Amino acid sequence: VNFLSLEARIREIAEKVNREIDDVLPSPEGVKEDKLFEAMRYSALSGGKRLRPFLTIETSNLFGVSLECSLQTALAIELIHTYSLVHDDLPSMDNDDYRRGKPSCHKMYGEAAAILAGDGLLTYAFSLLANNTTHSDAGVRIELIQAVASASGPRGMVGGQMIDLESQHECMAFPEIVRLQRMKTGALFALSCEAGAILGKAPKTLRNMLRAYANNIGVAFQITDDLLDVEGTREETGKSVSKDANAGKATLVSCIGVDKAREHAKLLAEQAVDYLNGFDERADHLRAFAEYVVRRSK
Amino acid sequence: VNFLSLEARIREIAEKVNREIDDVLPSPEGVKEDKLFEAMRYSALSGGKRLRPFLTIETSNLFGVSLECSLQTALAIELIHTYSLVHDDLPSMDNDDYRRGKPSCHKMYGEAAAILAGDGLLTYAFSLLANNTTHSDAGVRIELIQAVASASGPRGMVGGQMIDLESQHECMAFPEIVRLQRMKTGALFALSCEAGAILGKAPKTLRNMLRAYANNIGVAFQITDDLLDVEGTREETGKSVSKDANAGKATLVSCIGVDKAREHAKLLAEQAVDYLNGFDERADHLRAFAEYVVRRSK
Numbered sequence: 001v002n003f004l005s006l007e008a009r010i011r012e013i014a015e016k017v018n019r020e021i022d023d024v025l026p027s028p029e030g031v032k033e034d035k036l037f038e039a040m041r042y043s044a045l046s047g048g049k050r051l052r053p054f055l056t057i058e059t060s061n062l063f064g065v066s067l068e069c070s071l072q073t074a075l076a077i078e079l080i081h082t083y084s085l086v087h088d089d090l091p092s093m094d095n096d097d098y099r100r101g102k103p104s105c106h107k108m109y110g111e112a113a114a115i116l117a118g119d120g121l122l123t124y125a126f127s128l129l130a131n132n133t134t135h136s137d138a139g140v141r142i143e144l145i146q147a148v149a150s151a152s153g154p155r156g157m158v159g160g161q162m163i164d165l166e167s168q169h170e171c172m173a174f175p176e177i178v179r180l181q182r183m184k185t186g187a188l189f190a191l192s193c194e195a196g197a198i199l200g201k202a203p204k205t206l207r208n209m210l211r212a213y214a215n216n217i218g219v220a221f222q223i224t225d226d227l228l229d230v231e232g233t234r235e236e237t238g239k240s241v242s243k244d245a246n247a248g249k250a251t252l253v254s255c256i257g258v259d260k261a262r263e264h265a266k267l268l269a270e271q272a273v274d275y276l277n278g279f280d281e282r283a284d285h286l287r288a289f290a291e292y293v294v295r296r297s298k
Numbered sequence: 299v300n301f302l303s304l305e306a307r308i309r310e311i312a313e314k315v316n317r318e319i320d321d322v323l324p325s326p327e328g329v330k331e332d333k334l335f336e337a338m339r340y341s342a343l344s345g346g347k348r349l350r351p352f353l354t355i356e357t358s359n360l361f362g363v364s365l366e367c368s369l370q371t372a373l374a375i376e377l378i379h380t381y382s383l384v385h386d387d388l389p390s391m392d393n394d395d396y397r398r399g400k401p402s403c404h405k406m407y408g409e410a411a412a413i414l415a416g417d418g419l420l421t422y423a424f425s426l427l428a429n430n431t432t433h434s435d436a437g438v439r440i441e442l443i444q445a446v447a448s449a450s451g452p453r454g455m456v457g458g459q460m461i462d463l464e465s466q467h468e469c470m471a472f473p474e475i476v477r478l479q480r481m482k483t484g485a486l487f488a489l490s491c492e493a494g495a496i497l498g499k500a501p502k503t504l505r506n507m508l509r510a511y512a513n514n515i516g517v518a519f520q521i522t523d524d525l526l527d528v529e530g531t532r533e534e535t536g537k538s539v540s541k542d543a544n545a546g547k548a549t550l551v552s553c554i555g556v557d558k559a560r561e562h563a564k565l566l567a568e569q570a571v572d573y574l575n576g577f578d579e580r581a582d583h584l585r586a587f588a589e590y591v592v593r594r595s596k
Contacts, residue, residue: 033460
C-alpha cells in the first residue's frame, strides 16, 4: 500500500463517517434546544481526518468484522474525540479560538452551549455503543463500553487533560510527558485499535499486539504534532501555531530537540509495524499508516 | 410509614451511598492528576439528600432486587446527577458560587478542573454501569446504560439545561416550563425509578406505572423547589435564594402563583400515589415519599 492509496482509504472512511454522523446526530427541529443540536453537529461535522475511525475499521477488518458493524463503534469513538476537543478548546482550558481552520465551538455558540455540546456528544456516544446495531452480542457491547469509558475517563483522557493543564510553564521530563500523552491522546488511540479486536472477539495476544502498535503510533503522532506546531503554518495545520511553545508548555520536541524527536518518531513507527507481524496482508493499511503518521504535513 | 421513619430511611440510604462513593472514586495518590480526583470527590461527597439513589433502591425493592445489586446503579445515577450540578454551576451557565451550602466545584478548584471533574464523573458512571458487579446479566446492564444515556443526553437532561439557558428573561407558558422541567430534572428522576424495574426485569406495565409515578413526583419536586426559592432563606436551602426570580427566569410558580402552585404540587403527589396501587406494602416508602416531596423545607 503506497502513500496515495492509504490517503484515499483514509478519505473514503472519513466520508463514510461524515455521512453517518450527519445521519445519527439530532438535527434542529424547531425546538428550544436546537442550539445544542447545532453545536453538536457543528463540532462533529467540521472536518477532521477521522483517524480513530480509520483505526477501528481497519483493525476490525483483520478479524473479518463487517464495515456495517465496525462503523457504529468507530462513530462513537469519534464523537468522544470530538467532545474532548470541544471542551479542551474552552477559554478556561486551552483557550483555542480555532479548530480545523474554523472558529471553535464556543466561539460559534458561546461557552455554555459548547460545554453542553461536549456533554451531549459524550453521552450520545454511550447510547450508540449500547445500541444493538453496534453488535448483536450484549456482552461485546458491554466490553466496548468498559474499554471506551476507561480510555476516556479520569485515568485516561480526562486525567491527561488535567495533567496537561497542571503542567503549563513547567519543565517536564521526557517520561512525564510520555505519561501525559499516553493518557491524553494515547488511550483513545489504543482503544480505537482494541475496538476492532473486541468486535472480532480476538484472542488476548492479538489484542495486546494491536494495543502495542497503537501506543507506538500514538507517541509518534504526538511528536509529529509537536513538530508541526513548531514548524507548520496556520494554513497547513488549521490551528494556531506555536501555541504550545508560546504557552511555555514542555513537549516531547522541546525536551529532546527537533532532530532527535524526528528520529525517535521514525523509530516508534518502525517498531509499530513489527507488532503487526502476526497479521496477513489485511494489515497493510495499518502498516502504511505507521509511516503516514510521521510523514504527514498536517 | 410516617414522615420521621421515611426521613430515617432516606438518611440511611444516603449514608450507604456516601460510603460507597468514597470507596469507588479514585483518591489522590501523589500524581499530577490528583486535582481532578479531588474535585470529583469534593462534588460527589458534599452532602445532598441522595433522593435518586433512594428511588432506585426503593423501586428495586419492589421486585426483590437486593441492595447489593441496586446500590451500584443508584451510585452511577447519583454521579451523573452530581456531574450535571457541577457543570450547571459554572460561570458560563447558572454561575452559582454555592452548592449545598459550600463553595461550588469551580469556586474550589477553578473552572477547568470543574469541567473535567464533570466529564470524569459522567464517564465513570458508565464504567460503573458496565461493570458486572452491577448485574450479572449483560443484557440488563445494556438496558440500564441505554436508559441512563437517554435520560441524561441531548433529548433529556442536557437538552433541558440548554432550554433553561435559552429561556432566561423570557416569559414561558406553563406547558413549556413543564417540558423544560421534564427534560432537565424529570428525566433522571424517572430513570431512577425505572432502574429498579430494569434491574428486577419487571413487566412493561409496572415499569410504566413507576415512570408515571416519577413524572408526577418530578414536577411536584420542581414546584416545591421554586416555592422554596421564593420563600426560603439561604440557611435552609443551602443555596442562593431568589436566584431564579432575580435572573428573571419564568418558573412554574411565577407562572401560576404561589397558592395555585402549592395546590398543584399536592395534587400531583396524590396522583403519584395512585400509580402505586398495583404494589404491596413494599411500596410504602415510595408512597410516603410523594408526600415528603411537597412537604420538605429544603
